[in-house]
Amino acid sequence: GQQVQQSPASLVLQEGENAELQCNFSSTATQLQWFYQSPGGSLVSLLSNPSGTKHTGRLTSTTVTKERRSSLHISSSQTTDSGTYLCALNYGSSGNKLIFGIGTLLSVKP
């Protein structure tokens, strides 16, 4: 079946440093999304980026579909960025049938 692998498993930064998170997937999908899961557990969609480069605020995602990889760059990290970042691929023909990676746990120290 489809697999989504994320690296690194965890990352510790000082506030102000940049973070680069990686997502590799076994087969192409119609949509790739990045989510943030707070330490309390709730999930928020950050970006949808099936191909190319997308920016929102301090986040930049680059997806190279033919190489089956995506990255999420967080610039000027803040302590409030701490949490788990999840990559998910959508294999549903309609609707949201997402296959998630296990995530990267980011900890930003003051």
Added chain:
Amino acid sequence: DPKIIQKPKYLVAVTGSEKILICEQYLGHNAMYWYRQSAKKPLEFMFSYSYQKLMDNQTASSRFQPQSSKKNHLDLQITALKPDDSATYFCASSQTGGQNTLYFGAGTRLSVL
């Protein structure tokens, strides 16, 4: 105010019992979903519903039964609970007609003893 309400937030059950996890969304979406997150495992798709009809079921066990009494409700009934069912269950919703942004509830953390 949360737009997807899941109740209860925490649930403890004994093996063999039955529980219902409640989900209501106030986003006006017609597609609703259940996902499960077990310890040290990725979030796992369980079910999708569109206009109160089952669209996709990736749960092998019939012990898991979604119930949609209203278009903004999708409850999850779990029977004959097992310790392996311990997980956080997330309800989600989205617009229909494509792969639109998915919104998640805060989850119900189920522990089966």
